[in-house]
Amino acid sequence: MKLLYDLPKKDSEAFKAASSGDEKIMYSVPYDFEGEKRVNGYIVVTNAFIYKILDGDILFKYDISELSDFSTEVLYGSCGFYAKKNGISTLLCMFISGRNLSRYSVVAAGCELIAKKASNEPLTSSEHEKFCPKCGRPFLINTQICPFCQDKKDIYKKLWGMTKGLRLMMLFPLFTAIVAMAVRFIVPAIQRVAIDNYILKEGGSSHLTEFFLIVAAIVTFDLINRALNVVQGRLAAIAGNRFMRILRSMLFEKAESLSMASIQQKSTGDLMSRINNDVAVVQNFITNLLPTYVAQLFSFIIALILLLALSPMMCLFVFIPLPFAIFFIFKFWGTMRQRNVHAWILARRTHIYLQDNLNGIRVVKSFGKEDKAINDFENYTEAQSAKEESNAKLFDTVFPFVGFAVRLGSYLILLYGNILLFGGDGRMHPGKLAQFTNYSNIIYEPLMQITTIPRNISAFTTSFSKILEILEEEPEVSDIALPIDIRIEGDVSIKNVSFGYDSYNPVLKNVNLEVKKGEMVGIVGHSGCGKTTLINLIMRLYDVTEGSIEIDDVNVRDISQNALRSQIGVVLQETHLFSGSIRDNIRYSKPLATNEEIVAAARTANAHDFIMKLPQGYNTIVGEKGLSLSGGERQRIAIARAVIHNPRILILDEATAALDTETEKLIQDALNRLSDGRTTFAIAHRLSTLRNADKLLVLDRGKVVEFGTHAELIEKKGYYYKLVMAQRLAELAKQ
Ligand SMILES: Nc1ncnc2c1ncn2[C@@H]1O[C@H](COP(=O)(O)OP(=O)(O)O)[C@@H](O)[C@H]1O
Ligand SMILES: [Mg+2]
Numbered sequence: 001m002k003l004l005y006d007l008p009k010k011d012s013e014a015f016k017a018a019s020s021g022d023e024k025i026m027y028s029v030p031y032d033f034e035g036e037k038r039v040n041g042y043i044v045v046t047n048a049f050i051y052k053i054l055d056g057d058i059l060f061k062y063d064i065s066e067l068s069d070f071s072t073e074v075l076y077g078s079c080g081f082y083a084k085k086n087g088i089s090t091l092l093c094m095f096i097s098g099r100n101l102s103r104y105s106v107v108a109a110g111c112e113l114i115a116k117k118a119s120n121e122p123l124t125s126s127e128h129e130k131f132c133p134k135c136g137r138p139f140l141i142n143t144q145i146c147p148f149c150q151d152k153k154d155i156y157k158k159l160w161g162m163t164k165g166l167r168l169m170m171l172f173p174l175f176t177a178i179v180a181m182a183v184r185f186i187v188p189a190i191q192r193v194a195i196d197n198y199i200l201k202e203g204g205s206s207h208l209t210e211f212f213l214i215v216a217a218i219v220t221f222d223l224i225n226r227a228l229n230v231v232q233g234r235l236a237a238i239a240g241n242r243f244m245r246i247l248r249s250m251l252f253e254k255a256e257s258l259s260m261a262s263i264q265q266k267s268t269g270d271l272m273s274r275i276n277n278d279v280a281v282v283q284n285f286i287t288n289l290l291p292t293y294v295a296q297l298f299s300f301i302i303a304l305i306l307l308l309a310l311s312p313m314m315c316l317f318v319f320i321p322l323p324f325a326i327f328f329i330f331k332f333w334g335t336m337r338q339r340n341v342h343a344w345i346l347a348r349r350t351h352i353y354l355q356d357n358l359n360g361i362r363v364v365k366s367f368g369k370e371d372k373a374i375n376d377f378e379n380y381t382e383a384q385s386a387k388e389e390s391n392a393k394l395f396d397t398v399f400p401f402v403g404f405a406v407r408l409g410s411y412l413i414l415l416y417g418n419i420l421l422f423g424g425d426g427r428m429h430p431g432k433l434a435q436f437t438n439y440s441n442i443i444y445e446p447l448m449q450i451t452t453i454p455r456n457i458s459a460f461t462t463s464f465s466k467i468l469e470i471l472e473e474e475p476e477v478s479d480i481a482l483p484i485d486i487r488i489e490g491d492v493s494i495k496n497v498s499f500g501y502d503s504y505n506p507v508l509k510n511v512n513l514e515v516k517k518g519e520m521v522g523i524v525g526h527s528g529c530g531k532t533t534l535i536n537l538i539m540r541l542y543d544v545t546e547g548s549i550e551i552d553d554v555n556v557r558d559i560s561q562n563a564l565r566s567q568i569g570v571v572l573q574e575t576h577l578f579s580g581s582i583r584d585n586i587r588y589s590k591p592l593a594t595n596e597e598i599v600a601a602a603r604t605a606n607a608h609d610f611i612m613k614l615p616q617g618y619n620t621i622v623g624e625k626g627l628s629l630s631g632g633e634r635q636r637i638a639i640a641r642a643v644i645h646n647p648r649i650l651i652l653d654e655a656t657a658a659l660d661t662e663t664e665k666l667i668q669d670a671l672n673r674l675s676d677g678r679t680t681f682a683i684a685h686r687l688s689t690l691r692n693a694d695k696l697l698v699l700d701r702g703k704v705v706e707f708g709t710h711a712e713l714i715e716k717k718g719y720y721y722k723l724v725m726a727q728r729l730a731e732l733a734k735q
Contacts, residue, residue: 001103001125002133003027003110007042010056015044018058023048026114026122027107029100031093033078034059043081043093045111047120052093064115070108072101072504081108098138099131105504128474158471159286159464162246169239170291176232177295181302181442183221188438190214196431240287244279251275251470259476260541269355273348274470278463285460293453296446303443314413314436318443321408328402333454339391340458344466346384353380399452406447410440477543483560488567488648489552490517490679492538496547499537507533508702510547515695517648520680522690524720525699531683534699535651538681539568551649569647569678571671573654575638579623582611585637586618590645601644606670607636632663639670650675652682656689664689687724696720 005028007015023046031041034054041054050067052059067083067090079097081104082089095104106125113119131138163170194214198207255263255271307315357364357373364373417436420428494513500506508530515521523531536542537549540556549556556564566589577585586601587593593601598618602608610633614620620627622637629637635655642650652671656664668689675682684690691710698706698713698720705719713720 001106001127001129003029003103003106003122003125005030005042007044007053008040011042011053014053014056014058015051018051018061019046019049027110029103029107031081031095032100033094033096041093043107045107045114047114050092050111064111065117067111067115070111070115072104072108074101079104083111099136101504102127102130102502158468162250163243163286166239166242166287169235170287172235173232173291173295174298176228177299178302179228180225181299183225184442185306185439187218187221188435190217191438192431192435194431195434196429200430236288236291240283243287244283247279247282247467248275251279251467254470254473257475258470258473260536262473262476267352267355268359269352270348271470272355273351274466277347277351278466281459281463282467285456285464289456289460293449296449300443300446300450303439303446307439307443310439311436313416314440317412317416318409318440320412321405322447325402325405328405329454332398332402333458336391336395336454337458337462339387339394341462343384343387343391344462346380346387350377350380350384353377403448407444410437410444413437413440477540477561479560480558483563484554484558485560485563486552486554488564490648491515491550491552492649492679493550493553494534494538494547495550497534497537497544497549498546499533499542499544501533501542506545506702508537511699511702511704513697513704513707515679515681517679518677519694520675520682520692522693522696523681523683523699524687524690524696524723526723529699530702531699532653533702535653535681535683538649539570539651540564566645567647568649568651569642569645569674570651571635571638571642571653571655573657575634577623577629577634577637579621581619581621582614582637583618585622586640586644588641593644597644598640601640602636604643604670604673605636605639606666607633607640610636630663632659632667635659635663635667636670639667639674643674648678650678650680652680652684654683654685657685687727698723 004025006012007028025044025046027043027045029043031043031052032038034041039054041052041059044051044053045064048064050060050062050064052061062085067085069082069084069089071082073080073082074097075094078094079101080094081092083092084090095101102125106123106127110119110123113123129139191214194211198211198214252275255275304315307318353376357377364370413436417428417433421430421433492513492515494511497508497511498506499508511534513521523534525531533542537544538556540549540559540561543557551559551564569589578588583598586598590597599608602611602618611618611620614627622629639655652675655671656667659667664686671682672692674680682690682693690696693710695707696710696713697704700719706713706716708716714724
């Protein structure tokens with residue numbers, strides 16, 4: 001993220017005049033409001049002072065050591081940068097949140113350090129910019145792409161790259177077009193001979209043989225042409241499907257590799273609609289429409305050259321109406337484009353709604369909200385189809401007239417040709433006229449096709465930019481150039497870790513923890529204090545903001561994600577079983593596991609007995625379409641899945657929270673066996689289940705407040721003691 005903006009000339013001069021030579025600029029960032037007005041001002045922070053500069057004027061210069069408690073605050077419609085001056089909270093400047101909030105949160109932290117004389121170096125931030133520096137519009141989510149300033153050449157290059165191996169097939173329409181063109185030029189020429197030399201000649205019947213020969217030639221050419229079209233159609237089908245497969249796999253692969261942070265910003269329905277619908281639109285354009293367009297363009301040029309050679313005058317007639325038609329088409333293009341984007345948004349909304357409500361159908365039913373769901377869905381589809389209908393109607397109304405405008409020239413040719421013919425001076429024969437009209441038709445066909453380009457291009461670019469949004473996204477968590485594939489022993493050390501999902505809102509603050517291999521650590525604290533966040537960081541679903549996490553003295557950033565996650569076993573509160581057999585679900589993390597291994601894992605998880613009681617045992621189908629298992633049963637399958645690959649680190653996040661006490665015992669028993677000899681991080685709502693943990697880490701609002709064994713912490717009568725007592729009271733009250 002940029003923290004050192006270049007000042008405009010006027011501001012820079014003002015700053016030079018106001019500052020002394022030995023001041024070092026640490027930060028220089030823009031602010032956006034002065035009172036109610038939008039402005040382009042700058043806050044400049046040096047190692048001693050903080051300046052506010054607007055249009056060549058220094059609005060203030062404060063000694064930074066007189067200020068404290070730098071902070072940012074979200075106001076209505078904008079944000080403020082504050083500090084305390086002589087104990088009074090003072091607004092330093094106001095700025096636009098999306099564009100500058102994370103910037104100012106870094107600057108605030110930096111100023112705090114300068115004020116305390118804790119650092120002489122400016123902080124840096126690896127967070128990406130969210131707004132285009134050129135035009136100020138937001139980037140596509142999690143990318144550095146501005147849809148407005150993006151170099152279109154780049155997009156097309158990428159697309160071209162994706163067509164590797166399919167190019168010959170895609171070029172075939174061009175070849176067909178050339179042959180078709182040749183046929184279509186030859187046939188009118190033959191027809192002309194037939195009309196002028198045989199049909200209109202006196203005693204035409206004596207030329208019957210020649211005439212039939214000519215018909216036969218025409219039929220043959222037509223057959224050749226059609227055969228080529230068949231080949232072209234078949235090749236297009238192959239190329240189309242391959243391209244679709246390639247693009248879909250690329251998208252799915254990318255979607256799977258995206259970091260949790262960005263997955264959470266997208267809905268499943270949205271991702272699915274991109275992988276299904278948008279890919280189909282792009283595929284159709286690339287493998288069907290585009291080659292056709294190229295071929296048509298090519299035909300158009302050839303037809304034009306030939307027509308010019310035959311009769312420049314006729315050519316002129318073709319082109320007289322064209323400028324009007326083209327103007328019309330461009331106007332129309334703009335409108336259609338906007339309408340298509342709108343239709344896409346509506347379609348996506350319907351899709352997401354559908355997905356959401358089918359996934360949550362239990363909730364819908366249990367609240368008796370079926371009618372509302374149906375009603376909402378109808379409204380959405382109605383809006384979508386109304387938009388699509390109106391787009392189609394507009395297109396189908398305007399398009400024929402575009403066609404008429406384009407073809408106007410052919411009527412002129414007919415008129416002119418007939419005038420010449422009736423003039424009877426021999427400048428025109430019926431055969432020649434027929435040939436001309438035929439040729440002008442050859443030119444009109446590609447022209448008419450070209451008029452459909454705008455509609456298809458706009459549908460294509462809309463869909464393609466949606467796809468690019470995903471393809472171009474840089475995963476926030478990614479492997480370094482040469483990641484290490486370590487064999488994990490299980491020592492984990494968390495050093496001075498701070499983290500926030502948003503940089504301006506820290507969730508964990510300066511957490512430290514040392515765990516030896518094989519130890520079990522319980523993480524305790526109120527809901528929302530950051531327990532799950534801490535284990536997310538250990539699994540490296542997110543990268544820490546400050547500090548480091550080391551496993552066996554290697555920073556998790558340097559370990560390949562694959563090696564890391566394949567040696568961590570996780571059991572969460574919510575278990576997702578994939579559609580398939582219980583066996584498949586258990587061996588999910590180790591597809592080549594033997595039957596013995598699967599049964600052993602199930603036994604460890606206390607799952608073997610209940611599985612054997614099912615009519616089909618390990619082959620019972622579970623998941624979306626399968627047998628419904630109870631929460632405890634699902635959880636035990638999840639545990640079996642977590643142990644089968646013998647992970648060195650085990651993570652249990654409220655694994656028993658949703659279960660009744662009886663089942664919990666069974667599972668607790670399984671978990672105890674499981675954690676034996678593995679480094680284990682356990683989060684549990686019921687504190688009693690963490691009693692045999694080697695150490696307990698107690699968190700409060702992201703900070704470690706206590707650390708020690710259960711006995712030590714009870715002895716201490718501090719925060720943990722209070723938590724335990726409160727829970728006992730609550731349980732007593734229940735009984
Ligand atoms: N993906 C996320 N994006 C933004 N904030 C989050 C996200 N996940 C959790 N938080 C916030 O972080 C804080 C800690 O959450 P979490 O670690 O899940 O708490 P715990 O597991 O202790 O209940 C909460 O305030 C929560 O709202
Ligand atoms: Mg949690």
